Amino acid sequence: MPRTRKDEAPLLVDAPVVQGRYVELDDWTVSFETFPADADAAEAFRGLPDGRCQCPHWGLVLPGRRARRAAGGERQTG
Known part of the structure; x- marks a missing residue:
């Protein structure tokens, strides 16, 4: 079974609003994003x-909180 950790994933996005680390595992993209x-x-x-x-x-x-807008309305996480 494939696996990854945040410290193993390459930093592909390094912008003021987000840092993103991404790895392809089989048919999935695993991302670690920091805002x-x-x-x-x-x-x-x-x-x-x-x-x-x-x-x-x-x-x-x-930790933290996330809000996302989707077709069914806005959802809060955290």
């Missing part, structure tokens, strides 16, 4: 259908 401050990703999804990412997501928030 040092509140961020709104709406601009990144402009032009996509409904202005949203079309990929399914599963995740865990450690």
